[in-house]
Amino acid sequence: MQKSNISHFTANCITKLFGTLPDGKQVFSYMLSNGNGMEVTFINYGATITSLKIADENGGMTDVVLGFNDIDDYIDAFNLPSAPYFGSVIGRYAGRINKGTFTINNDTYQLNKNHGVHTLHGGNSGFGRGFWQMKQLKGGLNPSIVFTYTSRDGEEQFPGELTINVAYTLTENNELLVDYTATTTKDTVINLTQHSYFNLDGHAQTVSGQELLVNADEVLRLNEDNIPTGEFIAVKDTAIDFNKVGYVPASIDTSFVLKNNDEPAASLYSAKTGLKMTVYTNQPSVHIYVGGNCFGSIQGKESASYHTTSGICFETQNFPDAPNHAHFPNSVLRKGEQYNHKTKFAFEKAK
Incomplete structure (x- = not known):
């Protein structure tokens, strides 16, 4: 699809036309940069x-997230047998809800x-296919952007009109801050997350050989459909014990049950680029995903051929199916309350 030249520039912020949706709405790209x-x-x-491009130990710039060059590729990816949700915000409820049903009041x-x-991930469309409004763009030190979306009452059959703001801030310390807020007109359930696939060797490489730490002693037990049973499994002495590298x-x-929100949720390190990413969140879980949504047939940006180990997701969130388990963390947003979710992806050269 034909792209325009730069249409808007402010300090540390560049806006370009990215493409046009089938209904004629224009999609723009917004690039934030810091002093590093x-x-x-x-x-x-x-x-x-x-x-997401960052200077590595080898003197180059490494793009560490998977993605596409064209809006049509993002649209088409949702028609795959299992959509990859590259880089999108997931909602109204991230993860699985058993039989698609829950009870409130x-x-x-x-x-x-x-x-x-x-x-899964909000239903047939979900927020990843939503047309979000760019609400605020701020340049200068610690540039930021705010997107907003209104999910109508009854969208995907969820109750309440839900208004969501997602603020991304790029700090001078090479941190990407993600702040979600939401309010509703009726009591509803909510669980938002960010679904970027990270690869510290570069988006066209493999995550195999990169080092993983997760600050969790337990994971959720799942049934044959990957639905939580309500029980927890200790990770000690298992293949998914990442308390040690x-x-x-x-x-x-797998949904890891985080021990302490004052400590990092997880980290990823590449010996090849010397890059380290540390994930922080105020959520009770980080769902870590590598695998089946890249079929060896997806061509990404820069003609990269994406495959099952192209990236790793760190989905900071509440537990899947929490609306159906009273002992899981609260997933109900009441009318008059505000949902607040904070996640930080901090990058450094750690070689």
Whole structure:
């Protein structure tokens, strides 16, 4: 699709036309940069991160997230047998909801089912396909951008009109801050996350051999459909005990129960580039995913051929299916309250 030249520039912020949706709405890309040369680019389709470039130990710039060059590729990816959700904000409820149903205030809601008999990542469309408005763009030191989206009452059969703001801030310390807030007109459930696939060797490489730490002693026990049973499994002396450094597994789809929000949730390190990413959050879980949503047939940006170990997701969030487990952390947002979710991705050269 034909792109325009730069349409807007402010200090540390560049805006370009990225493409046009089938309904004629224009999607723009917004690039923030800091004084260290770090650059992060977003589009207002899905409030998506399309690129994150950072100086590595080898003197180059490494793009550490998977993505596409064109809006049509993002649209088409949602029609794959299992959509990869590259870089998008996930909602209204990240993860699985058992049989797509839950109860609030004695009212039972049946959601749209998009994963067999279950609901995954918000339903048939979800927020990753949403057209978000760019609400605020701030340049200078610690540049930031705010996207907003209104999910109508009954969208995907969820109750309440939900208004969401997602603020991305790039600090001079090479941190990407992600702050989510939301309010609702009716009591509802909510669980937002960011679904970027990271690769510290570069988006066209493999995450195999990169080092992983996770600050968790337990994971959620899952049934055969990857639905939480409500029980917890200790990770000690298992293949998924990442309290000590381990290599990124070839396949994982697991919700880790975080021990302490004052400590890092997880970290990733590449000996090849010397880059380290540390993840912080105020959420009770980080869902770590590597695997099946890249089929060896997805061509990403810069003609990269994405495959099952192209990237690793750190989905900071509440537990999947929390609305159906009273002992899980609260997932209900009441009318008159505000949802607040904070996550930080901090980058450094650690060689």
